[in-house]
Amino acid sequence: MEEARKQELAKQFIDITSEECVEIDADMAQYTSFRAGGKADILVSPADYEGLKASLKLAAASGERYYILGNGTNVLVRDGGYRGIIIRTMDALQEIAIVDEEELVIAQAGALLSKVARSAAQHMLSGLEPVSGVPGSIGGAAFMNAGAYDGEMKDVITDVRLISRDGEREYTLSVDEMDYGYRHSVLYETGDIVVSVMMKLKMDDPHKIFDRMNELAERRNSKQPVDKPSAGSFFKRPTGYFAGKLIQDAGLKGLTVGGAQVSPLHSGFIVNIGGATATDITDLMKLVQARVKAEFGVDMEPEVRIIGEPAE
Ligand SMILES: Cc1cc2nc3c(=O)[nH]c(=O)nc-3n(C[C@H](O)[C@H](O)[C@H](O)COP(=O)(O)OP(=O)(O)OC[C@H]3O[C@@H](n4cnc5c(N)ncnc54)[C@H](O)[C@@H]3O)c2cc1C
Incomplete structure (x- = not known):
């Protein structure tokens, strides 16, 4: 993107979010777990859902290329950098809600999987132990059906709340409609964005849940x-x-x-x-x-x- 265009567009993003949410020539090594790679013309990290929605609308209207980033643990940005806008969910969508009596967990896309698994365990809810050591966000995990130790996100997800890529339409897909497979979901085709995920877990003894999580963490730490x-x-x-x-x-x-x-x-x-x-x-x-x-x-x-x- 040309310098003048970058400045003009960054200003428009600042107007709908805030100065702290927008970075020009962002070093993507800082935002991806490989700690390598080039710069993004513009990185926007909206602070709340309204900011995310407005940012998607602006990015779509700008005609520039744009990409959604979660915790950056499965993305590599080539050294020449990303010509366009990267919109990061991690600051905007952090809430985790638990409905104990229905054994439901509803987590927003930017919440870390590890944190959601721990919160569930504290509420005596089991099911997220296999993926509790995956270092990504709920959004990234629901996008790609993250899995580990014989467990996959699709085993626990019931519904996914989404927003269309252009920020215009909010809708819900059931787990079947997500068309999950091995590291696949319908979002690979639509490009729409996960806002939150509803998961059905099972009541269990919290000591047992934490023991399983610790045992899998030890296995991961010794083998990876x-x-x-x-x-x-x-x-x-x-x-x-x-x-x-x-x-x-x-x-x-x-x-x-x-x-x-x-x-x-x-x-x-x-x-x-x-x-x-x-x-x-x-x-x-x-x-x-x-x-x-x-x-x-x-x-x-x-x-x-x-x-x-x-x-x-
Ligand atoms: C040490 C280590 C161990 C790992 N172990 C495992 C493992 O056991 N199992 C496993 O499955 N993975 C594993 N991973 C990979 C990674 O953590 C997962 O793929 C994770 O689900 C990615 O989440 P993220 O938030 O980091 O996504 P990102 O890396 O930010 O993005 C990955 C993809 O998801 C899309 N995306 C992100 N957020 C959203 C959203 N809200 N809506 C729509 N699309 C979105 C992005 O556009 C991108 O295409 C590991 C990674 C590391 C570094």
């Missing part, structure tokens, strides 16, 4: 490189295989390009071992894809959403 910046498992599970095993069997464990490395602890993870660029990460991704294809004839598709322009 949680001390290094990453976006979790980099690749989707190819049908009939495990991505990490294919990569390991191809002899790629520890393979390094610049600051990006196939984790020696878990080959399914690409980690930033210090100063990785997004190009290091995508070059390593391509190398892994080519070697696994050559060795086993299997295509590996990234689970991580890669956006923006390549470095010039």
Whole structure:
């Protein structure tokens, strides 16, 4: 985006939100868990739902490209940056409501999954333990049907409240209408935005719930490189295989390009071992894809959403 256009558009976003909510040339490494990547022309982090709605309307009317970001734990912005507007949900949508007698949890999209799982456990509600260690937001998790340890978001979701991409229409889809599959929902096609999610859980002894959460956290911490910046498992599970095993069997464990490395602890993870660029990460991704294809004839598709322009 040209400088004058950026300034003009940023001013319009400030008018409908506030000065603190809008950043020009935002360093997306700060907002994504890879801690790598380029700048976004404009980053808007509305402080409330009305601000989010108005920002979507303005972004749609501007004719510029725009993207929705949650906690940034499954997104990589290429080094050339994102030409357009990124709208981040994390400040606007934080509420968590629990209806104990109906075993329901209603969480807004910006609430962290870990926080929602803990709140549910405090209310003796079980069901979110498997995904309690996923570091994303409820919105990101409902978008992609996040899953771990034999549990997926679709197992607990009953309804999802949405707003259309242009901010004009609010509506609700049932879990069936969300068309959930492995790392898939209807939102991959519509591009609409999760506002809140209703989940039906089950009453259980809170000690047991916390014990299960702690046990899974220990498993995660011992088997995954949680001390290094990453976006979790980099690749989707190819049908009939495990991505990490294919990569390991191809002899790629520890393979390094610049600051990006196939984790020696878990080959399914690409980690930033210090100063990785997004190009290091995508070059390593391509190398892994080519070697696994050559060795086993299997295509590996990234689970991580890669956006923006390549470095010039
Ligand atoms: C250490 C680590 C471990 C991980 N372990 C797991 C795991 O076990 N299982 C798993 O499934 N994932 C895992 N992940 C990946 C990631 O945490 C999940 O995919 C999570 O659901 C992403 O949520 P987010 O808020 O960070 O989304 P983002 O990364 O911000 O966005 C991801 C996608 O969701 C879309 N999105 C975000 N918010 C909304 C919204 N409100 N409405 C519509 N679309 C939205 C974005 O446009 C983008 O396409 C891991 C990541 C890390 C870093």
